[in-house]
Amino acid sequence: MQEEGLILRKEVAKLAGVSEATVSRVMNGARPVREATRRKVLEAAERLGYVPSALAQQFARKRSGNIGVIVPYVPKVRLFSTYYFSEILSGIGEAAQQRGYDMLLMFRSPYEARDYERLYRTRKVDACVMLGSQDTPGELEALARLAEADHPFVLVNQRFDGAPFGTVEADHEQGGYEATRHLLGRGCRRIALLNGPLVYSNSADRLTGYRRALAEAGLPADPGLCYAGNYSRTSGAAAAPALAEAIAQGRVDGVFAANDRMAIGLLQGLRERGLLPGADVALIGYDDSEAARLTEPQLSSVAVPFHALGVRAAQRLLGRTADGSPADDASPVLVEKLPVQLVARASSLTYTPSV
Amino acid sequence: MQEEGLILRKEVAKLAGVSEATVSRVMNGARPVREATRRKVLEAAERLGYVPSALAQQFARKRSGNIGVIVPYVPKVRLFSTYYFSEILSGIGEAAQQRGYDMLLMFRSPYEARDYERLYRTRKVDACVMLGSQDTPGELEALARLAEADHPFVLVNQRFDGAPFGTVEADHEQGGYEATRHLLGRGCRRIALLNGPLVYSNSADRLTGYRRALAEAGLPADPGLCYAGNYSRTSGAAAAPALAEAIAQGRVDGVFAANDRMAIGLLQGLRERGLLPGADVALIGYDDSEAARLTEPQLSSVAVPFHALGVRAAQRLLGRTADGSPADDASPVLVEKLPVQLVARASSLTYTPSV
DNA sequence: TGCGAAAATGAACGCGTGTACATCATGGGA
DNA sequence: TCCCATGATGTACACGCGTTCATTTTCGCA
Structure with a gap:
């Protein structure tokens, strides 16, 4: 029962027996409109299938919505x-x-x-x-x-x-702090950080949290324990050779990766070299993405309320x-x-x- | 050197010494405009920092873009x-x-x-x-x-x-066919299908491909080998008990899951029951998502050109x-x-x- | 040089809505 | 009953652009 073509405000006004301005007021819920008029207009609009043009509205309001x-x-x-x-x-x-x-x-x-x-x-x-x-x-x-x-x-x-x-962010310093504290709590004493680029403030924040946790525990922040990735799985895997050696030599017993993708890349790289996170080293990622539940062993992580x-x-x-x-x-x-x-x-x- | 407020077409026209219509033509690349005029207008627009209002354009063109x-x-x-x-x-x-x-x-x-x-x-x-x-x-x-x-x-x-x-889709029947053929090629003879809801045509297509491959191989399409999931990891895991039993009893030697998430859920569920895909059963997923590379063992899959x-x-x-x-x-x-x-x-x- | 056609430009208007302002209806208090 | 305040409605216009049509300019050719 739809009319052909576009229905304009004018036609609704005519059918309802009011002016276009009144139709506009009703459609926008503007203040002074009698209830009876309101119903008349709404009914007419309904019957004709009138829908205001968003384009014209945006233009008139100077807002795109x-x-x-x-x-x-x-x-x-x-x-x-x-x-x-x-x-x-x-x-x-x-x-x-x-x-x-x-x-x-x-x-x-x-x-x-x-x-x-x-x-x-x-x-x-x-x-x-x-x-x-x-x-x-x-x-x-x-x-x-x-x-x-x-x-x-x-x-x-x-x-x-x-x-x-204006910024809305997760408390990444706290995240870095807690991840590191967790590893400390597991008994780790030589904790490496596989971080992302510092052009992202959240990378820097995690680093700060990591250092704070180490300092509180009375441990030195060895720059040699910081590895640079770019948040890709590949970059995590790329860190595997160096970290595998460090772990084998007892220079590293825990790794905090700044996101899950790098953590997973690292996990796979370590396993290829015969080292299993959870057994030979403690590993924690960041983001708590779905993927953290897919690995073997499953990956510890820090959940970020992205939504x-x-x-x-x-x-x-x-x-x-x-x-x-x-x-x-x-x-x-x-x-x-x-x-x-x-x-x-x-x-x-x-x-x-x-x- | 930006002007305050909004710059209108009128001001550009004045500065360039032409009419508004000409400015409009230049901005839209409309046909008959002398090169000299064109440059004049563009220069004026540049100087004033004129940018046409997308809202007004959309309104005039009756297209939102x-x-x-x-x-x-x-x-x-x-x-x-x-x-x-x-x-x-x-x-x-x-x-x-x-x-x-x-x-x-x-x-x-x-x-x-x-x-x-x-x-x-x-x-x-x-x-x-x-x-x-x-x-x-x-x-x-x-x-x-x-x-x-x-x-x-x-x-x-x-x-x-x-x-x-109008539809743009991947050839999911072919995908189902090839996945099943692959399992057949690995020596499987009792291939289960863990499918998604049939309200999605791609589910139905994969089923068709699966059946075609079985038929070509002279194998019966046993309805008892079709398991129903909903494309979630959870639903894949939910199928694990029944499938584990079937595998243990030799009633199933290969599984084709209609997407990776279900395949991974199933993989985890099977492992919990002591069965390892790749060793005790052949498993293939669908979509070739990133996650397929994260599992252990890595998951065979069918790549869909989503992009x-x-x-x-x-x-x-x-x-x-x-x-x-x-x-x-x-x-x-x-x-x-x-x-x-x-x-x-x-x-x-x-x-x-x-x- | 003159003329006509084509190219280039200008003038004017419409697009469909929101809204300021004018106008009209209503109702309560004196 | 009259008047005014207030609420309800109508009128008129602006918003900034695209575009048609009339007008002016340019240019090739005789």
Whole structure:
């Protein structure tokens, strides 16, 4: 029983016997409208199958109703296809949908200049969530320009110390601290750190937590125990030869890998060399991705509330939902930290130091 | 050196000493514009930092420039966070970006009615890619209505036989066939199928391929060898008790799981019962996700070109890029099938039948 | 040099909505 | 009963662009 073509506000107004302005008020729930009129209009709209043009609404309101999500993208290595981003995206989408916003997904090419500002000036997005941002001079400048132009955005899991950018992150220093404490608790005394690039603040945070735990335990922070990866499984495997030797020689008895992918790469590399995490060394990863449950032995890890990070990021940008408490959406702390949780599994639990 | 506020076309026109229409033509690359004029306008636009309002453009053109991507979403089980969807999304995003389109990501709640049509009528999207669609009466009807209203969409990895919907899928029948053939080639004669729900056409396709391979080998298709899962790891683990018994009793010597997650769940469940795929039974999964390389033994699988599926889906909706061959974007076959590829690993390769 | 056709440009308008302002109806208090 | 405040509705216009059509300019050719 649908009419052909597009139904305009004008036709609804005619059928309902009111003016277009009244139709507009009813559709938007604007204040002064008599209940009887309201019903008349709604019925007419229903009968005709009228749906306001989102395009015209956006134009008139000067708001797109879109929240942009910037995702890092490297053509060959599809970084995007990771647990990490998927979970955050779900969270953002959930929060955005509740507020009537749509999610515009955009890939950030590392090659071309990042013209974030253009997104706002063309009005394609009203606000942005930045994922996988790196602490580089170029990025800092681009973000500073955004902030200066008063374009709302929030960084997830990336902090720019000294720059007043809104951030929602997990408490990665605490995560690094607890992971290291856990290994210490298992009896480890020579704990290696397989970290990611320090352009990510979360890498630096984990390092800080790691050092703090060692210091508290009265252990030296040997720079020789820090290995550099890039968060890929391959880079974890690449660290295996050196670490295998260190373990065999008793120079390392525990390893904290800064994410699960590297931990798993390392696990596989060690096994190829006859060393089994959980027996010959204690190993703990980070992120508590699905993969942590797939390995043999299962991988200890630090759970990061990715979904919640996405929800919070969107909430901060869009304000809380109508029925939510309106308390802290104004301007909470600039940098918000969500707690992480250690998840102990066999890769560290079954290890007992030889000494 | 940026101007304050928004710069309008009018100001560019004034600075360049031309009319607004000419500015519009230059910005859109419309045909009759003298080169000198063109440069003048571009220079003026550059100086003022003029950027056309995407909102106004969309409104005037009656096109949003957005390609919608419908993703299934179940609040608790975040189906979305899988290799599968991430890869396809990357592909769609890549193709869309090349054509100047943006990606609008939308979650389909299984609870609320699927009002796809509204997306088009509000002009939020110009076209849609449907992921994880199910062959149910409600879905069929919703899609039929879209097709009737001439709203462009493409299904990925889901075919509605008998309905004239555009589809881009992998050749899952061939995949099921080759997976089964591979197990046969390893000497298996009693091959079980751990399949997913048949509301997904790809489940049905794999079943067909499985049966064809068995028939070609002169083996009966024993319905008792078909186990029902739901593509989750849990459901794979749930099949472990029954399959372990069947394997122990010699009633099963090979298992084809319809995706990697179930295969891995099964692998873990079997190991808990003292049975090791690769030694006591041959196992092959499907999708060739990253996880297939994480297990011990590593999991044989069938690689699906998820990224390419996404690219093709977007290409069919948006037409080929300017420099691409314009041949087949008009109306290729309605259902397009991309080839899959078998990837043999230890879970099937190291198995040798006892008899 | 002149002329006509084609190319280049300008003027004007429509797109469908939100909204400020004007107008009208309603109702309570004197 | 009258008046005014208030609530309800209608009128008119702006939003910034694309685009049609009229107008002007350019240029090839006689």
